[in-house]
Amino acid sequence: MAANKPFKVLVNPNSTDAEKAAKEAVSKHKTLLIAGNCWVHYSGRAKSKLEPGERILIIKKDGSLLVHRSTGYEPVNWQPSGCIFHTKLKENVLEIHAVRQKQQESVRVFFDNIQLEAVLDLVDEGEFSLYVTEEDMQKAVLSKPALIEDGFRPISYEKKTEPGFVDVYGVDKAGKLVVVELKRKTASKDAAFQLSRYIDAVKARADREVRGILAAPSIGKDVQRVLATLGLEFKRLDPKRCGEALRKADTKRLSEFFNET
Amino acid sequence: MAANKPFKVLVNPNSTDAEKAAKEAVSKHKTLLIAGNCWVHYSGRAKSKLEPGERILIIKKDGSLLVHRSTGYEPVNWQPSGCIFHTKLKENVLEIHAVRQKQQESVRVFFDNIQLEAVLDLVDEGEFSLYVTEEDMQKAVLSKPALIEDGFRPISYEKKTEPGFVDVYGVDKAGKLVVVELKRKTASKDAAFQLSRYIDAVKARADREVRGILAAPSIGKDVQRVLATLGLEFKRLDPKRCGEALRKADTKRLSEFFNET
DNA sequence: AATTAAATTTCGCCT
DNA sequence: AGGCGAAGTTTAATT
Numbered sequence: 001m002a003a004n005k006p007f008k009v010l011v012n013p014n015s016t017d018a019e020k021a022a023k024e025a026v027s028k029h030k031t032l033l034i035a036g037n038c039w040v041h042y043s044g045r046a047k048s049k050l051e052p053g054e055r056i057l058i059i060k061k062d063g064s065l066l067v068h069r070s071t072g073y074e075p076v077n078w079q080p081s082g083c084i085f086h087t088k089l090k091e092n093v094l095e096i097h098a099v100r101q102k103q104q105e106s107v108r109v110f111f112d113n114i115q116l117e118a119v120l121d122l123v124d125e126g127e128f129s130l131y132v133t134e135e136d137m138q139k140a141v142l143s144k145p146a147l148i149e150d151g152f153r154p155i156s157y158e159k160k161t162e163p164g165f166v167d168v169y170g171v172d173k174a175g176k177l178v179v180v181e182l183k184r185k186t187a188s189k190d191a192a193f194q195l196s197r198y199i200d201a202v203k204a205r206a207d208r209e210v211r212g213i214l215a216a217p218s219i220g221k222d223v224q225r226v227l228a229t230l231g232l233e234f235k236r237l238d239p240k241r242c243g244e245a246l247r248k249a250d251t252k253r254l255s256e257f258f259n260e261t
Numbered sequence: 262m263a264a265n266k267p268f269k270v271l272v273n274p275n276s277t278d279a280e281k282a283a284k285e286a287v288s289k290h291k292t293l294l295i296a297g298n299c300w301v302h303y304s305g306r307a308k309s310k311l312e313p314g315e316r317i318l319i320i321k322k323d324g325s326l327l328v329h330r331s332t333g334y335e336p337v338n339w340q341p342s343g344c345i346f347h348t349k350l351k352e353n354v355l356e357i358h359a360v361r362q363k364q365q366e367s368v369r370v371f372f373d374n375i376q377l378e379a380v381l382d383l384v385d386e387g388e389f390s391l392y393v394t395e396e397d398m399q400k401a402v403l404s405k406p407a408l409i410e411d412g413f414r415p416i417s418y419e420k421k422t423e424p425g426f427v428d429v430y431g432v433d434k435a436g437k438l439v440v441v442e443l444k445r446k447t448a449s450k451d452a453a454f455q456l457s458r459y460i461d462a463v464k465a466r467a468d469r470e471v472r473g474i475l476a477a478p479s480i481g482k483d484v485q486r487v488l489a490t491l492g493l494e495f496k497r498l499d500p501k502r503c504g505e506a507l508r509k510a511d512t513k514r515l516s517e518f519f520n521e522t
Numbered sequence: 523a524a525t526t527a528a529a530t531t532t533c534g535c536c537t
Numbered sequence: 538a539g540g541c542g543a544a545g546t547t548t549a550a551t552t
Contacts, residue, residue: 005315007296007376011270031331033296033317035268035381045545046445047392053385054266056294056319062332070292070383071323073341074532080334080547105545115268116379120296122331124314130530131308218550306530335547341532366530391545 008119015092018114025119026085029061036114040067040077044105057109065098079107132242137182140242141168148180177210187216189223196230269380276353279375286380287346290322297375301328301338305366318370326359340368393503398443401503402429409441437472444477450484457491
Protein backbone atom coordinates (compact mmCIF):
# COMPACT_ATOMS: atom_id res chain seq x y z
CA MET A 1 0.00 0.00 0.00
CA ALA A 2 1.34 3.39 -0.98
CA ALA A 3 1.85 6.17 1.51
CA ASN A 4 -1.18 8.32 2.10
CA LYS A 5 -1.64 10.87 -0.60
CA PRO A 6 -2.22 14.54 -0.01
CA PHE A 7 -5.85 15.48 -0.35
CA LYS A 8 -8.31 17.65 1.46
CA VAL A 9 -11.61 16.63 3.00
CA LEU A 10 -14.06 19.06 4.55
CA VAL A 11 -17.09 17.88 6.49
CA ASN A 12 -19.89 20.39 6.92
CA PRO A 13 -17.62 23.28 5.99
CA ASN A 14 -18.76 26.85 6.21
CA SER A 15 -19.21 28.65 2.93
CA THR A 16 -15.93 30.53 3.19
CA ASP A 17 -13.86 27.39 3.61
CA ALA A 18 -15.92 25.69 0.95
CA GLU A 19 -15.20 28.39 -1.58
CA LYS A 20 -11.54 28.44 -0.69
CA ALA A 21 -11.26 24.71 -1.32
CA ALA A 22 -13.22 24.98 -4.56
CA LYS A 23 -10.97 27.74 -5.81
CA GLU A 24 -7.91 25.72 -4.94
CA ALA A 25 -9.21 22.65 -6.71
CA VAL A 26 -10.03 24.54 -9.87
CA SER A 27 -6.87 26.62 -10.00
CA LYS A 28 -4.57 23.69 -9.27
CA HIS A 29 -6.46 21.40 -11.65
CA LYS A 30 -7.44 18.91 -9.03
CA THR A 31 -10.64 16.96 -8.73
CA LEU A 32 -13.38 18.71 -6.80
CA LEU A 33 -16.11 16.71 -5.17
CA ILE A 34 -19.01 18.27 -3.31
CA ALA A 35 -22.06 16.66 -1.76
CA GLY A 36 -24.70 19.02 -0.52
CA ASN A 37 -27.88 20.95 -1.09
CA CYS A 38 -27.84 22.84 -4.35
CA TRP A 39 -29.81 24.20 -7.28
CA VAL A 40 -28.63 24.42 -10.85
CA HIS A 41 -29.21 26.63 -13.83
CA TYR A 42 -28.13 25.57 -17.27
CA SER A 43 -28.22 27.66 -20.37
CA GLY A 44 -26.92 26.85 -23.81
CA ARG A 45 -28.41 24.73 -26.55
CA ALA A 46 -31.37 24.44 -24.25
CA LYS A 47 -32.16 25.77 -20.83
CA SER A 48 -32.85 23.94 -17.64
CA LYS A 49 -33.56 24.63 -14.02
CA LEU A 50 -33.05 22.23 -11.17
CA GLU A 51 -34.82 23.07 -7.94
CA PRO A 52 -32.96 22.65 -4.63
CA GLY A 53 -32.03 19.19 -3.44
CA GLU A 54 -29.04 17.20 -2.28
CA ARG A 55 -26.68 16.13 -5.03
CA ILE A 56 -23.10 15.33 -5.87
CA LEU A 57 -21.00 17.73 -7.89
CA ILE A 58 -17.81 16.62 -9.57
CA ILE A 59 -15.40 18.92 -11.34
CA LYS A 60 -12.43 17.30 -13.00
CA LYS A 61 -9.05 18.70 -13.82
CA ASP A 62 -9.83 18.84 -17.52
CA GLY A 63 -12.68 21.22 -16.88
CA SER A 64 -15.57 18.80 -17.07
CA LEU A 65 -18.49 19.06 -14.70
CA LEU A 66 -21.09 16.62 -13.45
CA VAL A 67 -24.12 17.03 -11.22
CA HIS A 68 -25.59 13.75 -10.06
CA ARG A 69 -28.90 13.25 -8.35
CA SER A 70 -29.63 10.46 -5.91
CA THR A 71 -30.87 8.20 -8.68
CA GLY A 72 -30.13 7.55 -12.31
CA TYR A 73 -27.01 6.65 -14.16
CA GLU A 74 -26.98 9.86 -16.11
CA PRO A 75 -26.01 13.23 -14.70
CA VAL A 76 -28.86 15.70 -14.38
CA ASN A 77 -26.58 18.51 -15.49
CA TRP A 78 -23.13 18.37 -16.96
CA GLN A 79 -20.55 20.04 -19.06
CA PRO A 80 -17.88 18.36 -21.15
CA SER A 81 -14.23 19.14 -20.69
CA GLY A 82 -12.88 22.58 -21.44
CA CYS A 83 -14.89 24.65 -19.00
CA ILE A 84 -13.62 27.67 -17.21
CA PHE A 85 -14.85 28.03 -13.65
CA HIS A 86 -15.69 30.95 -11.47
CA THR A 87 -16.72 30.83 -7.85
CA LYS A 88 -18.70 33.42 -5.99
CA LEU A 89 -19.88 33.78 -2.43
CA LYS A 90 -23.04 35.65 -1.63
CA GLU A 91 -24.98 35.41 1.60
CA ASN A 92 -23.42 32.08 2.46
CA VAL A 93 -24.36 30.62 -0.89
CA LEU A 94 -21.48 29.20 -2.89
CA GLU A 95 -21.91 29.62 -6.62
CA ILE A 96 -19.80 27.65 -9.01
CA HIS A 97 -20.11 28.86 -12.55
CA ALA A 98 -18.86 26.75 -15.43
CA VAL A 99 -18.52 28.41 -18.82
CA ARG A 100 -17.76 26.63 -22.04
CA GLN A 101 -16.77 29.02 -24.77
CA LYS A 102 -16.83 26.43 -27.50
CA GLN A 103 -20.54 25.83 -27.29
CA GLN A 104 -21.54 29.09 -25.65
CA GLU A 105 -22.89 27.24 -22.67
CA SER A 106 -22.92 27.82 -18.96
CA VAL A 107 -23.89 25.91 -15.86
CA ARG A 108 -24.35 27.56 -12.49
CA VAL A 109 -24.46 25.47 -9.34
CA PHE A 110 -25.50 27.07 -6.07
CA PHE A 111 -24.79 25.41 -2.73
CA ASP A 112 -26.41 26.65 0.45
CA ASN A 113 -25.36 23.64 2.48
CA ILE A 114 -22.42 21.33 2.01
CA GLN A 115 -22.13 17.98 3.73
CA LEU A 116 -18.89 16.89 2.22
CA GLU A 117 -16.26 18.54 0.08
CA ALA A 118 -13.06 16.95 -1.15
CA VAL A 119 -10.16 18.15 -3.23
CA LEU A 120 -8.47 15.11 -4.71
CA ASP A 121 -5.39 14.62 -6.79
CA LEU A 122 -6.29 11.52 -8.73
CA VAL A 123 -3.32 9.88 -10.40
CA ASP A 124 -4.56 7.57 -13.09
CA GLU A 125 -2.32 6.15 -15.76
CA GLY A 126 -4.11 2.83 -15.99
CA GLU A 127 -4.97 1.67 -19.48
CA PHE A 128 -8.56 1.06 -20.41
CA SER A 129 -9.23 -1.61 -22.97
CA LEU A 130 -12.56 -2.50 -24.41
CA TYR A 131 -12.35 -5.74 -26.22
CA VAL A 132 -13.86 -8.75 -27.71
CA THR A 133 -11.38 -11.54 -27.29
CA GLU A 134 -10.24 -13.49 -30.31
CA GLU A 135 -11.84 -16.46 -28.70
CA ASP A 136 -15.13 -14.58 -28.44
CA MET A 137 -15.05 -13.78 -32.12
CA GLN A 138 -14.22 -17.37 -32.93
CA LYS A 139 -17.05 -18.66 -30.78
CA ALA A 140 -19.42 -16.21 -32.41
CA VAL A 141 -18.50 -17.36 -35.90
CA LEU A 142 -18.76 -21.00 -34.91
CA SER A 143 -22.17 -20.51 -33.33
CA LYS A 144 -23.46 -18.30 -36.12
CA PRO A 145 -21.49 -18.96 -39.30
CA ALA A 146 -23.72 -16.60 -41.26
CA LEU A 147 -21.66 -13.83 -39.70
CA ILE A 148 -19.08 -14.75 -42.32
CA GLU A 149 -21.49 -15.39 -45.12
CA ASP A 150 -24.70 -17.15 -45.90
CA GLY A 151 -24.26 -20.86 -46.23
CA PHE A 152 -20.87 -20.99 -44.58
CA ARG A 153 -20.30 -24.16 -42.58
CA PRO A 154 -17.32 -24.38 -40.18
CA ILE A 155 -15.45 -27.65 -40.14
CA SER A 156 -12.72 -27.02 -37.62
CA TYR A 157 -10.85 -24.25 -35.94
CA GLU A 158 -7.37 -23.59 -34.73
CA LYS A 159 -6.14 -21.28 -32.05
CA LYS A 160 -2.86 -19.57 -32.74
CA THR A 161 -0.41 -18.27 -30.24
CA GLU A 162 -0.07 -14.93 -31.97
CA PRO A 163 -2.54 -12.65 -30.29
CA GLY A 164 -5.38 -11.52 -32.46
CA PHE A 165 -5.30 -14.27 -35.02
CA VAL A 166 -7.65 -17.15 -35.04
CA ASP A 167 -8.60 -19.24 -38.02
CA VAL A 168 -11.74 -21.07 -38.82
CA TYR A 169 -11.84 -23.61 -41.61
CA GLY A 170 -15.03 -24.49 -43.41
CA VAL A 171 -16.87 -24.78 -46.67
CA ASP A 172 -19.06 -22.30 -48.44
CA LYS A 173 -22.48 -22.74 -50.00
CA ALA A 174 -20.90 -24.21 -53.13
CA GLY A 175 -18.77 -26.64 -51.14
CA LYS A 176 -15.59 -24.72 -51.75
CA LEU A 177 -12.96 -24.75 -49.03
CA VAL A 178 -12.77 -21.53 -46.99
CA VAL A 179 -10.11 -20.27 -44.62
CA VAL A 180 -11.23 -17.48 -42.32
CA GLU A 181 -8.80 -15.32 -40.44
CA LEU A 182 -10.22 -13.26 -37.63
CA LYS A 183 -8.78 -10.06 -36.35
CA ARG A 184 -9.92 -8.16 -33.32
CA LYS A 185 -9.04 -4.75 -34.65
CA THR A 186 -8.60 -3.15 -38.03
CA ALA A 187 -7.14 -5.58 -40.52
CA SER A 188 -3.48 -4.92 -41.16
CA LYS A 189 -1.23 -5.74 -44.08
CA ASP A 190 0.47 -8.33 -41.95
CA ALA A 191 -2.84 -10.07 -41.46
CA ALA A 192 -3.38 -10.16 -45.20
CA PHE A 193 0.04 -11.66 -45.86
CA GLN A 194 -0.38 -14.13 -43.03
CA LEU A 195 -3.68 -15.29 -44.43
CA SER A 196 -2.10 -15.57 -47.84
CA ARG A 197 0.57 -17.90 -46.47
CA TYR A 198 -2.08 -20.09 -44.87
CA ILE A 199 -3.97 -20.28 -48.09
CA ASP A 200 -0.87 -21.31 -49.97
CA ALA A 201 -0.11 -24.00 -47.43
CA VAL A 202 -3.64 -25.38 -47.57
CA LYS A 203 -3.72 -25.25 -51.34
CA ALA A 204 -0.48 -27.23 -51.52
CA ARG A 205 -1.94 -29.96 -49.37
CA ALA A 206 -5.50 -30.04 -50.62
CA ASP A 207 -4.57 -29.44 -54.24
CA ARG A 208 -7.75 -27.56 -54.94
CA GLU A 209 -9.13 -24.07 -54.90
CA VAL A 210 -9.34 -22.37 -51.52
CA ARG A 211 -11.03 -19.10 -50.61
CA GLY A 212 -9.46 -16.84 -48.03
CA ILE A 213 -11.52 -14.43 -45.97
CA LEU A 214 -10.07 -11.84 -43.66
CA ALA A 215 -12.74 -10.96 -41.11
CA ALA A 216 -12.20 -7.86 -39.00
CA PRO A 217 -14.09 -4.83 -37.72
CA SER A 218 -12.59 -2.67 -40.41
CA ILE A 219 -9.92 -2.43 -43.05
CA GLY A 220 -7.84 0.29 -44.57
CA LYS A 221 -8.00 1.20 -48.24
CA ASP A 222 -4.41 0.12 -48.82
CA VAL A 223 -4.89 -3.23 -47.11
CA GLN A 224 -7.96 -3.74 -49.23
CA ARG A 225 -5.80 -3.36 -52.33
CA VAL A 226 -3.28 -5.85 -50.97
CA LEU A 227 -6.07 -8.31 -50.34
CA ALA A 228 -7.34 -7.94 -53.87
CA THR A 229 -3.86 -8.49 -55.25
CA LEU A 230 -3.54 -11.67 -53.23
CA GLY A 231 -6.94 -12.85 -54.39
CA LEU A 232 -8.39 -12.74 -50.92
CA GLU A 233 -11.64 -11.36 -49.56
CA PHE A 234 -12.58 -9.08 -46.72
CA LYS A 235 -15.60 -9.49 -44.51
CA ARG A 236 -16.56 -6.81 -42.06
CA LEU A 237 -17.13 -8.43 -38.71
CA ASP A 238 -18.43 -6.17 -36.02
CA PRO A 239 -17.09 -7.16 -32.60
CA LYS A 240 -20.28 -5.92 -31.09
CA ARG A 241 -22.41 -8.15 -33.25
CA CYS A 242 -20.14 -11.03 -32.36
CA GLY A 243 -20.90 -10.37 -28.76
CA GLU A 244 -24.61 -10.26 -29.45
CA ALA A 245 -24.46 -13.47 -31.43
CA LEU A 246 -22.61 -15.09 -28.59
CA ARG A 247 -25.19 -14.13 -26.03
CA LYS A 248 -28.05 -15.28 -28.16
CA ALA A 249 -26.34 -18.53 -29.03
CA ASP A 250 -27.45 -21.76 -27.49
CA THR A 251 -24.70 -21.97 -24.93
CA LYS A 252 -25.18 -25.66 -24.34
CA ARG A 253 -24.89 -26.60 -27.97
CA LEU A 254 -21.92 -24.32 -28.36
CA SER A 255 -20.05 -25.85 -25.47
CA GLU A 256 -20.80 -29.27 -26.92
CA PHE A 257 -19.31 -28.15 -30.20
CA PHE A 258 -16.18 -27.07 -28.43
CA ASN A 259 -15.94 -30.28 -26.47
CA GLU A 260 -16.40 -32.64 -29.34
CA THR A 261 -13.64 -31.16 -31.45
CA MET B 262 -29.47 26.35 7.11
CA ALA B 263 -30.80 22.96 8.05
CA ALA B 264 -29.35 20.90 10.87
CA ASN B 265 -26.49 18.65 9.92
CA LYS B 266 -27.64 15.46 8.32
CA PRO B 267 -26.50 12.01 9.29
CA PHE B 268 -23.85 10.66 6.98
CA LYS B 269 -20.60 8.80 7.27
CA VAL B 270 -17.20 9.87 6.04
CA LEU B 271 -14.11 7.69 6.19
CA VAL B 272 -10.66 9.03 5.41
CA ASN B 273 -8.01 6.46 4.56
CA PRO B 274 -10.07 3.64 6.04
CA ASN B 275 -8.73 0.14 6.36
CA SER B 276 -10.30 -2.45 4.14
CA THR B 277 -12.48 -3.89 6.88
CA ASP B 278 -14.09 -0.58 7.73
CA ALA B 279 -14.36 0.22 4.06
CA GLU B 280 -16.28 -2.95 3.34
CA LYS B 281 -18.51 -2.44 6.34
CA ALA B 282 -19.47 1.02 5.12
CA ALA B 283 -20.01 -0.21 1.58
CA LYS B 284 -22.28 -2.99 2.78
CA GLU B 285 -24.24 -0.54 4.87
CA ALA B 286 -24.69 1.86 1.97
CA VAL B 287 -25.89 -0.83 -0.38
CA SER B 288 -28.19 -2.58 2.08
CA LYS B 289 -29.75 0.64 3.33
CA HIS B 290 -30.04 2.08 -0.17
CA LYS B 291 -27.85 5.06 0.49
CA THR B 292 -25.39 6.72 -1.84
CA LEU B 293 -21.90 5.26 -1.73
CA LEU B 294 -18.96 7.33 -2.77
CA ILE B 295 -15.41 6.04 -2.88
CA ALA B 296 -12.24 7.71 -4.09
CA GLY B 297 -9.20 5.50 -4.29
CA ASN B 298 -6.96 3.19 -6.25
CA CYS B 299 -8.90 0.58 -8.13
CA TRP B 300 -9.14 -1.64 -11.17
CA VAL B 301 -12.29 -2.63 -12.96
CA HIS B 302 -13.54 -5.58 -14.96
CA TYR B 303 -16.66 -5.30 -17.03
CA SER B 304 -18.36 -8.11 -18.84
CA GLY B 305 -21.65 -8.06 -20.66
CA ARG B 306 -22.53 -6.74 -24.07
CA ALA B 307 -18.83 -6.13 -24.40
CA LYS B 308 -15.88 -6.69 -22.16
CA SER B 309 -13.47 -4.22 -20.71
CA LYS B 310 -10.54 -4.08 -18.39
CA LEU B 311 -9.33 -1.00 -16.58
CA GLU B 312 -5.83 -1.17 -15.14
CA PRO B 313 -5.18 0.22 -11.67
CA GLY B 314 -5.45 3.93 -11.06
CA GLU B 315 -7.18 6.41 -8.79
CA ARG B 316 -10.85 6.98 -9.56
CA ILE B 317 -14.18 7.86 -8.09
CA LEU B 318 -16.86 5.25 -7.62
CA ILE B 319 -20.48 6.19 -7.09
CA ILE B 320 -23.23 3.75 -6.27
CA LYS B 321 -26.72 5.15 -6.00
CA LYS B 322 -29.71 3.91 -4.11
CA ASP B 323 -31.46 2.80 -7.28
CA GLY B 324 -28.64 0.41 -8.04
CA SER B 325 -26.78 2.43 -10.61
CA LEU B 326 -23.00 2.50 -10.67
CA LEU B 327 -20.43 4.93 -12.01
CA VAL B 328 -16.67 4.82 -12.22
CA HIS B 329 -15.11 8.13 -13.12
CA ARG B 330 -11.52 8.74 -14.11
CA SER B 331 -9.65 11.97 -13.47
CA THR B 332 -10.69 13.34 -16.85
CA GLY B 333 -13.63 13.13 -19.17
CA TYR B 334 -17.29 13.87 -18.76
CA GLU B 335 -18.29 10.28 -19.35
CA PRO B 336 -17.78 7.45 -16.90
CA VAL B 337 -15.18 4.88 -17.87
CA ASN B 338 -17.35 2.10 -16.51
CA TRP B 339 -20.94 2.20 -15.42
CA GLN B 340 -24.12 0.30 -14.95
CA PRO B 341 -27.66 1.68 -15.18
CA SER B 342 -30.08 1.34 -12.32
CA GLY B 343 -31.24 -2.04 -11.15
CA CYS B 344 -27.97 -3.61 -10.13
CA ILE B 345 -27.52 -5.96 -7.23
CA PHE B 346 -24.29 -5.54 -5.34
CA HIS B 347 -22.00 -7.91 -3.55
CA THR B 348 -18.89 -7.00 -1.60
CA LYS B 349 -15.94 -9.21 -0.88
CA LEU B 350 -12.75 -8.78 1.06
CA LYS B 351 -9.62 -10.67 0.09
CA GLU B 352 -6.11 -9.82 1.16
CA ASN B 353 -7.08 -6.25 1.95
CA VAL B 354 -8.63 -5.75 -1.45
CA LEU B 355 -12.24 -4.64 -1.43
CA GLU B 356 -14.23 -5.99 -4.32
CA ILE B 357 -17.57 -4.49 -5.21
CA HIS B 358 -19.48 -6.58 -7.67
CA ALA B 359 -22.47 -5.14 -9.51
CA VAL B 360 -24.74 -7.56 -11.33
CA ARG B 361 -27.55 -6.57 -13.65
CA GLN B 362 -29.86 -9.44 -14.42
CA LYS B 363 -31.77 -7.65 -17.12
CA GLN B 364 -28.82 -7.36 -19.46
CA GLN B 365 -26.74 -10.18 -18.06
CA GLU B 366 -23.96 -7.81 -17.19
CA SER B 367 -21.50 -7.46 -14.39
CA VAL B 368 -18.97 -4.91 -13.23
CA ARG B 369 -16.31 -5.70 -10.65
CA VAL B 370 -14.43 -2.91 -8.96
CA PHE B 371 -11.39 -3.74 -6.84
CA PHE B 372 -9.96 -1.24 -4.37
CA ASP B 373 -6.57 -1.77 -2.77
CA ASN B 374 -6.35 1.72 -1.36
CA ILE B 375 -9.11 4.11 -0.41
CA GLN B 376 -8.55 7.79 0.19
CA LEU B 377 -12.11 8.76 0.89
CA GLU B 378 -15.34 6.87 1.40
CA ALA B 379 -18.70 8.39 2.15
CA VAL B 380 -22.14 6.99 2.80
CA LEU B 381 -24.65 9.68 2.03
CA ASP B 382 -28.38 9.94 2.36
CA LEU B 383 -29.24 12.37 -0.41
CA VAL B 384 -32.71 13.82 -0.13
CA ASP B 385 -33.70 15.27 -3.45
CA GLU B 386 -37.25 16.18 -4.32
CA GLY B 387 -36.34 19.18 -6.45
CA GLU B 388 -38.02 19.37 -9.79
CA PHE B 389 -35.94 19.39 -12.93
CA SER B 390 -37.32 21.29 -15.87
CA LEU B 391 -35.80 21.44 -19.28
CA TYR B 392 -37.44 24.04 -21.36
CA VAL B 393 -37.72 25.53 -24.76
CA THR B 394 -36.14 23.45 -27.38
CA GLU B 395 -37.10 24.48 -30.89
CA GLU B 396 -39.53 21.62 -31.00
CA ASP B 397 -41.08 22.73 -27.75
CA MET B 398 -41.68 26.17 -29.16
CA GLN B 399 -43.23 24.65 -32.24
CA LYS B 400 -45.51 22.44 -30.22
CA ALA B 401 -46.47 25.36 -28.04
CA VAL B 402 -47.45 27.46 -31.04
CA LEU B 403 -49.36 24.58 -32.56
CA SER B 404 -51.24 23.92 -29.34
CA LYS B 405 -51.85 27.56 -28.61
CA PRO B 406 -51.68 29.58 -31.83
CA ALA B 407 -52.69 32.75 -30.00
CA LEU B 408 -49.07 32.89 -28.85
CA ILE B 409 -48.39 34.23 -32.34
CA GLU B 410 -51.49 36.36 -32.67
CA ASP B 411 -55.17 36.26 -32.08
CA GLY B 412 -57.01 34.33 -34.75
CA PHE B 413 -53.93 32.60 -36.10
CA ARG B 414 -54.65 29.08 -37.31
CA PRO B 415 -51.74 26.72 -38.08
CA ILE B 416 -52.07 24.58 -41.17
CA SER B 417 -48.85 22.65 -41.22
CA TYR B 418 -45.36 22.68 -39.84
CA GLU B 419 -41.91 21.80 -40.99
CA LYS B 420 -38.84 20.80 -39.09
CA LYS B 421 -35.57 22.02 -40.48
CA THR B 422 -32.15 20.53 -40.08
CA GLU B 423 -30.59 23.83 -39.18
CA PRO B 424 -30.64 23.99 -35.41
CA GLY B 425 -32.87 26.64 -33.98
CA PHE B 426 -35.21 27.11 -36.87
CA VAL B 427 -38.67 25.73 -37.10
CA ASP B 428 -41.45 26.98 -39.32
CA VAL B 429 -45.15 26.93 -38.88
CA TYR B 430 -47.49 27.71 -41.75
CA GLY B 431 -51.00 28.98 -41.21
CA VAL B 432 -53.58 31.65 -41.91
CA ASP B 433 -54.45 34.75 -39.99
CA LYS B 434 -57.81 36.11 -38.91
CA ALA B 435 -58.34 37.62 -42.35
CA GLY B 436 -57.48 34.38 -44.10
CA LYS B 437 -54.14 35.65 -45.28
CA LEU B 438 -51.28 33.14 -45.55
CA VAL B 439 -48.71 33.34 -42.72
CA VAL B 440 -45.24 31.85 -42.41
CA VAL B 441 -43.84 31.78 -38.89
CA GLU B 442 -40.20 31.25 -38.16
CA LEU B 443 -39.30 30.37 -34.60
CA LYS B 444 -36.04 31.04 -32.91
CA ARG B 445 -35.04 29.93 -29.48
CA LYS B 446 -32.75 32.85 -28.83
CA THR B 447 -32.53 36.43 -29.95
CA ALA B 448 -33.52 36.80 -33.57
CA SER B 449 -30.49 37.21 -35.81
CA LYS B 450 -30.10 38.83 -39.21
CA ASP B 451 -29.61 35.39 -40.66
CA ALA B 452 -33.00 34.39 -39.33
CA ALA B 453 -34.58 37.41 -41.00
CA PHE B 454 -32.98 36.65 -44.35
CA GLN B 455 -33.86 33.01 -44.05
CA LEU B 456 -37.49 33.87 -43.43
CA SER B 457 -37.41 36.26 -46.34
CA ARG B 458 -36.23 33.49 -48.62
CA TYR B 459 -39.04 31.26 -47.44
CA ILE B 460 -41.57 33.95 -48.05
CA ASP B 461 -40.29 34.50 -51.55
CA ALA B 462 -40.47 30.81 -52.29
CA VAL B 463 -44.00 30.53 -50.94
CA LYS B 464 -45.10 33.66 -52.77
CA ALA B 465 -43.78 32.26 -56.03
CA ARG B 466 -45.77 29.09 -55.58
CA ALA B 467 -48.93 30.51 -54.04
CA ASP B 468 -48.98 33.65 -56.17
CA ARG B 469 -50.59 35.70 -53.46
CA GLU B 470 -49.70 37.85 -50.54
CA VAL B 471 -47.90 36.15 -47.68
CA ARG B 472 -47.11 37.48 -44.22
CA GLY B 473 -43.85 36.55 -42.55
CA ILE B 474 -43.47 36.51 -38.79
CA LEU B 475 -40.22 36.01 -36.99
CA ALA B 476 -41.02 34.80 -33.50
CA ALA B 477 -38.27 34.86 -30.90
CA PRO B 478 -37.66 35.84 -27.28
CA SER B 479 -36.03 39.07 -28.36
CA ILE B 480 -34.62 40.98 -31.28
CA GLY B 481 -31.90 43.51 -31.85
CA LYS B 482 -32.58 47.01 -33.15
CA ASP B 483 -30.59 46.39 -36.32
CA VAL B 484 -32.37 43.14 -37.04
CA GLN B 485 -35.66 44.96 -36.50
CA ARG B 486 -34.69 47.41 -39.24
CA VAL B 487 -33.76 44.55 -41.55
CA LEU B 488 -37.13 42.97 -40.90
CA ALA B 489 -38.94 46.20 -41.70
CA THR B 490 -36.99 46.57 -44.91
CA LEU B 491 -37.93 43.04 -45.92
CA GLY B 492 -41.57 43.69 -45.08
CA LEU B 493 -41.59 41.14 -42.31
CA GLU B 494 -42.91 41.25 -38.76
CA PHE B 495 -41.51 40.38 -35.36
CA LYS B 496 -43.45 38.71 -32.58
CA ARG B 497 -41.96 38.43 -29.12
CA LEU B 498 -42.34 34.88 -27.96
CA ASP B 499 -41.33 34.18 -24.40
CA PRO B 500 -39.76 30.74 -24.09
CA LYS B 501 -41.04 30.42 -20.57
CA ARG B 502 -44.61 31.07 -21.67
CA CYS B 503 -44.11 28.48 -24.39
CA GLY B 504 -43.17 25.96 -21.77
CA GLU B 505 -46.17 26.86 -19.68
CA ALA B 506 -48.45 26.65 -22.68
CA LEU B 507 -47.07 23.23 -23.42
CA ARG B 508 -47.65 21.93 -19.93
CA LYS B 509 -51.19 23.25 -19.88
CA ALA B 510 -51.97 22.02 -23.36
CA ASP B 511 -54.35 19.15 -23.85
CA THR B 512 -51.79 16.53 -24.70
CA LYS B 513 -54.29 14.33 -26.40
CA ARG B 514 -55.50 17.02 -28.72
CA LEU B 515 -51.92 17.94 -29.53
CA SER B 516 -50.95 14.44 -30.45
CA GLU B 517 -54.04 14.23 -32.62
CA PHE B 518 -52.96 17.35 -34.40
CA PHE B 519 -49.57 15.87 -35.06
CA ASN B 520 -51.10 12.69 -36.33
CA GLU B 521 -53.62 14.18 -38.68
CA THR B 522 -51.12 16.37 -40.50
C1' DA C 523 -13.06 21.00 -41.64
C1' DA C 524 -17.35 18.69 -42.11
C1' DT C 525 -20.14 14.80 -42.22
C1' DT C 526 -21.34 10.25 -40.77
C1' DA C 527 -21.58 6.51 -37.70
C1' DA C 528 -21.20 4.28 -33.28
C1' DA C 529 -22.11 4.01 -28.18
C1' DT C 530 -21.61 -1.39 -23.06
C1' DT C 531 -25.59 4.33 -25.76
C1' DT C 532 -30.04 5.38 -22.37
C1' DC C 533 -34.71 6.79 -22.06
C1' DG C 534 -39.27 7.69 -23.19
C1' DC C 535 -43.22 7.24 -25.92
C1' DC C 536 -46.12 4.83 -28.84
C1' DT C 537 -48.23 0.60 -30.82
C1' DA D 538 -43.94 -5.79 -24.23
C1' DG D 539 -41.42 -4.55 -28.36
C1' DG D 540 -40.00 -0.97 -31.59
C1' DC D 541 -38.88 3.55 -32.91
C1' DG D 542 -36.88 8.00 -32.23
C1' DA D 543 -34.59 11.67 -29.68
C1' DA D 544 -30.78 13.33 -26.65
C1' DG D 545 -28.33 19.92 -24.06
C1' DT D 546 -26.55 13.45 -26.74
C1' DT D 547 -20.72 12.85 -27.14
C1' DT D 548 -16.96 11.08 -29.56
C1' DA D 549 -14.48 8.85 -32.99
C1' DA D 550 -13.68 7.99 -37.77
C1' DT D 551 -13.91 9.06 -42.45
C1' DT D 552 -14.22 12.07 -46.54
